[in-house]
Amino acid sequence: MPPEVTVDKLVLRQAIDDLNAAYAACIDADRLEDWPAFFTDPCLYQVVPRENVDAGLPLALIRCDSRGMLADRVVAHREANIFGPHAYRHLIGRAHIVGEDGALVEARTNYAVYRTWLDSASYGETVLYSVGEYRDRIAVSAGTARLVERTVVVDTARIDSLLATPL
Amino acid sequence: MTSTSDIDTSAAARRHATQVPYRLFYDQDVYDAEQRHLFRGPTWNFVGLAAEVPEPGDFKASFVGDTPVVLTRDRDGALHCWVNRCAHRGALVCREPRGNRNAHRCVYHQWTYDPAGRLRGVPFRAGIDGKGGAPADFDLARHGLQTLAVATYGDLVFAAFDPAVEALDDYLGAPMRAALDGIFNRPLTVLGHTRQYAAANWKLYAENVRDPYHASLLHLFHATFGFYRSSQPGRIHMDPRRRHCVLESWPADAKAEAARLAAEDVTSYRAKYTLADPSLVTGRPEFRGLQILSVFPGLVVQQIQNTLAVRQLLPKGVGRFELVVTLFGYADDDPELTAIRLKQANLIGPAGFISMEDGHATEIVQRAIADRTAAESVVVMGGYDAADRDDLVNEAAIRGFWQHYRELLGERVGHAPGGDRG
Numbered sequence: 001m002p003p004e005v006t007v008d009k010l011v012l013r014q015a016i017d018d019l020n021a022a023y024a025a026c027i028d029a030d031r032l033e034d035w036p037a038f039f040t041d042p043c044l045y046q047v048v049p050r051e052n053v054d055a056g057l058p059l060a061l062i063r064c065d066s067r068g069m070l071a072d073r074v075v076a077h078r079e080a081n082i083f084g085p086h087a088y089r090h091l092i093g094r095a096h097i098v099g100e101d102g103a104l105v106e107a108r109t110n111y112a113v114y115r116t117w118l119d120s121a122s123y124g125e126t127v128l129y130s131v132g133e134y135r136d137r138i139a140v141s142a143g144t145a146r147l148v149e150r151t152v153v154v155d156t157a158r159i160d161s162l163l164a165t166p167l
Numbered sequence: 168m169t170s171t172s173d174i175d176t177s178a179a180a181r182r183h184a185t186q187v188p189y190r191l192f193y194d195q196d197v198y199d200a201e202q203r204h205l206f207r208g209p210t211w212n213f214v215g216l217a218a219e220v221p222e223p224g225d226f227k228a229s230f231v232g233d234t235p236v237v238l239t240r241d242r243d244g245a246l247h248c249w250v251n252r253c254a255h256r257g258a259l260v261c262r263e264p265r266g267n268r269n270a271h272r273c274v275y276h277q278w279t280y281d282p283a284g285r286l287r288g289v290p291f292r293a294g295i296d297g298k299g300g301a302p303a304d305f306d307l308a309r310h311g312l313q314t315l316a317v318a319t320y321g322d323l324v325f326a327a328f329d330p331a332v333e334a335l336d337d338y339l340g341a342p343m344r345a346a347l348d349g350i351f352n353r354p355l356t357v358l359g360h361t362r363q364y365a366a367a368n369w370k371l372y373a374e375n376v377r378d379p380y381h382a383s384l385l386h387l388f389h390a391t392f393g394f395y396r397s398s399q400p401g402r403i404h405m406d407p408r409r410r411h412c413v414l415e416s417w418p419a420d421a422k423a424e425a426a427r428l429a430a431e432d433v434t435s436y437r438a439k440y441t442l443a444d445p446s447l448v449t450g451r452p453e454f455r456g457l458q459i460l461s462v463f464p465g466l467v468v469q470q471i472q473n474t475l476a477v478r479q480l481l482p483k484g485v486g487r488f489e490l491v492v493t494l495f496g497y498a499d500d501d502p503e504l505t506a507i508r509l510k511q512a513n514l515i516g517p518a519g520f521i522s523m524e525d526g527h528a529t530e531i532v533q534r535a536i537a538d539r540t541a542a543e544s545v546v547v548m549g550g551y552d553a554a555d556r557d558d559l560v561n562e563a564a565i566r567g568f569w570q571h572y573r574e575l576l577g578e579r580v581g582h583a584p585g586g587d588r589g
């Protein structure tokens with residue numbers, strides 16, 4: 001169905017696209033400490049293989065249901081977990097608004113993440129690391145847009161090496 | 168401790184088990200010999216959980232080594248496993264990862280098989296107008312799919328190419344059966360799958376899961392957040408042939424723990440942080456501690472807190488493996504317990520707080536031997552033999568793995584490990 005066009009909707013989509021651009025910049029510039037602030041508290045951030053979504057199975061690769069859990073992921077990333085040094089580059093498509101319920105907007109947005117190794121053995125080598133879709137519920141109010149839920153449905157269900165940095 | 172009388176303690180055997188030539192991780196001939204004589208030889212290979220194919224007609228595509236196979240359940244409820252390669256001219260018969268059907272039709276020329284792999288139909292078998300078709304002596308019964316022996320233990324389904332393989336119960340051995348009985352004792356519910364692809368030889372992961380020594384040194388999550396682990400009591404139990412490994416650890420008594428903490432100086436202990444949201448580790452009492460059960464060659468059953476999972480280790484070429492993890496709970500779990508299992512799944516899998524390092528560890532070994540070095544590793548923690556241990560600072564089960572590997576493949580891979588060059 002072709003979408004209905006209204007000025008309100010254009011403004012709304014612009015707000016969500018801006019949110020996504022800032023989200024990508026935050027992760028790609030390795031400002032992970034700022035990442036939890038993109039979410040409400042409580043929230044739901046989960047990375048789910050498409051295989052499970054298709055089969056109706058609930059298992060996620062990452063599942064955080066509070067800002068505290070997001071912050072713990074960041075501390076673990078910085079202090080505990082060991083993985084090859086790398087950088088991400090997110091390419092995020094235009095938000096597709098699929099529903100609105102008062103101040104809560106539902107959107108679906110394609111993403112691709114390229115991963116570049118920064119380690120001694122493979123410095124500068126880039127691979128297409130993950131593609132999929134953000135299935136979001138976003139609280140939009142005057143001045144802010146925050147993620148109430150971001151379910152990352154990962155087409156690339158076979159994770160290359162490991163998943164340390166959020167998508 | 169079990170007796171060590173059945174362990175070969177000669178100097179040559181000791182060298183074989185304690186010095187592993189890196190060649191075994193990069194040599195294509197070794198890989199080919201493993202496919203033929205290990206995965207397609209007298210070994211039981213995990214292909215799925217019975218709960219993944221609960222209904223008549225259910226099927227699941229899987230692998231034994233790098234051979235594609237399909238696990239099926241027939242109308243009578245019996246399980247079958249066949250090579251996913253058409254008896255006609257070799258096409259994949261089953262092209263979906265899982266599903267339900269009672270007739271498997273190859274798309275190329277529509278030869279059709281039943282769930283047991285028997286050939287049921289050949290189009291134009293009698294030709295058209297008396298021309299063409301199959302020869303008059305063509306016998307459907309002689310052109311079924313290649314089938315594997317199938318056996319189950321609890322919900323675990325295994326398949327074997329070599330019909331001379333010992334009975335599954337004997338293959339597993341008493342310590343492994345006892346551990347599995349503690350997990351597979353009632354109906355399961357599958358909660359989902361994760362897949363991980365690592366640029367490393369499969370045996371580097373087989374070593375990793377038999378290696379309690381690395382647990383507190385490589386995985387720093389527990390230490391970082393103040394859940395100290397390295398001096399936890401635990402043990403390693405093996406079958407008489409040392410091919411499998413039952414690795415268990417359980418919480419230390421609090422006083423002994425405090426004394427040890429005071430005495431130890433381990434860099435991984437630095438509890439500077441606490442979890443902002445401790446709900447991650449708030450589980451429910453269910454098991455005594457932690458269990459990592461490695462069944463030769465490629466199955467790991469794990470119980471970590473309230474997470475229960477099987478990991479299927481699949482070789483994907485000499486320098487690659489895939490790990491397919493299936494998380495499960497029990498059919499009688501209440502919704503809260505299911506939620507706990509799903510939340511604690513943050514600990515395991517490719518993004519797991521206490522598991523993501525394992526894939527990386529195997530990959531940095533593979534990268535470091537990319538020059539096809541003649542060097543060997545040193546596997547001597549806890550001594551030279553592969554006897555059971557009542558501690559977690561040893562590599563006994565790794566030596567056990569290589570001891571059995573040599574029994575299976577020995578000369579075919581140059582008397583591996585250790586070789587005869589020394």
Ligand code: FES
Pocket residue numbers: 253254255256257258273274275276277278
């Ligand atoms: S290859 Fe399968 S029917 Fe011909």
Ligand SMILES: [Fe+2]
Pocket residue numbers: 375381382386521522525
């Ligand atoms: Fe590990």
